[in-house]
Amino acid sequence: MKLPESLSAFPRSRFGAHVLLARLGGARPRGKLEQRVRRLEAERDVRELVTRYMHAFDGEDLDLLLGLYDDAAVLVNGFGTWRGLDAIRASHAYDAAKTEYSLHNVLDANVVLDDACDEAWLSGYLYNFAALDGGLGGNVATCVFHVRRTPDGWRIAECRTASLAKHGFAPAPVAAEPGRPQPSEPQTSRDLVGG
Numbered sequence: 001m002k003l004p005e006s007l008s009a010f011p012r013s014r015f016g017a018h019v020l021l022a023r024l025g026g027a028r029p030r031g032k033l034e035q036r037v038r039r040l041e042a043e044r045d046v047r048e049l050v051t052r053y054m055h056a057f058d059g060e061d062l063d064l065l066l067g068l069y070d071d072a073a074v075l076v077n078g079f080g081t082w083r084g085l086d087a088i089r090a091s092h093a094y095d096a097a098k099t100e101y102s103l104h105n106v107l108d109a110n111v112v113l114d115d116a117c118d119e120a121w122l123s124g125y126l127y128n129f130a131a132l133d134g135g136l137g138g139n140v141a142t143c144v145f146h147v148r149r150t151p152d153g154w155r156i157a158e159c160r161t162a163s164l165a166k167h168g169f170a171p172a173p174v175a176a177e178p179g180r181p182q183p184s185e186p187q188t189s190r191d192l193v194g195g
Contacts, residue, residue, distance in 0.1 A: 003114050003121060007076060007144065007158050014162060017144045018110070018123045025112045042117035046147055047109060049154045050122055053145075054104040060096040062089060069156045070148065076160040102130035106143060118149040126161055129169070136169040 003024070004010060010017040030036075049068060056065035066085055069075075075082045075091060082088045109124035126143040130136075146158035 003112065003119060007074070007146065007160050010144070014142060014164065017121075017160075018142060021110055021112045021121050021123045021144075025110055038117050039113060042113055042120065042149070043111045045154050046111050046113075046120045046122050046145075049147060049156070050106055050109065050124075050145055053156065053159075054106065057092070058102050058104055060099070062092055062096065065092055069159075070150070073156055074158045076158070078161070078163050098133055100131035102128055102132070104128040120147050120154075121145065122147065138167050138169065139163055140165045 004020070007017075010020055053065065053068050056062075056068065066089055069085060069088060071085060072083075073085065073088060075088045077091075079091070082091045105127050106122075106124040107127060109122055111120055111122045113120045122145045124143055126141040127138065128141075129138045141161045141163045143159070143161045145156055147154050148157050
């Protein structure tokens with residue numbers, strides 16, 4: 001199957017990439033067991049790459065995060081386009097400096113592989129919650145990852161997130177609520193994570 005060559009090949013709309021990839025994904029080719037296993041392993045590896053990306057971003061591990069990108073990678077988000085690892089590092093370092101913590105999750109991920117299982121696109125809906133700039137908020141976005149298999153494993157060639165909506169949250173309750181049973185011990189999950 002011929003995959004789009006770059007982000008610029010997708011329709012310029014919020015869900016254009018998602019719909020095009022959904023159309024391409026459909027039926028999986030039948031073949032020998034080895035081919036089907038290779039496809040399943042590649043799809044798993046692509047999903048794992050994106051999960052590692054989210055964990056590295058949330059854990060503010062810029063070295064791990066940058067290690068997931070190809071050397072000539074492109075990052076596109078609501079603030080601009082960054083080409084190459086130095087520019088991408090600067091963008092992520094700026095975000096990390098403003099963020100106390102964040103939790104990212106990709107939902108409804110769709111992976112579409114080329115026939116050789118050496119290149120893929122993953123599209124999904126990104127939700128994140130963050131303590132950012134002194135407030136609590138969330139963001140709902142679409143995301144598209146273009147990834148390629150390299151001798152060192154799968155790497156991100158292109159990544160695009162497009163924010164759809166942002167919202168705020170009230171701080172988490174810290175005092176005991178009336179009627180809540182007394183705990184066996186006063187230690188809370190906040191004590192375990194330093195929050």
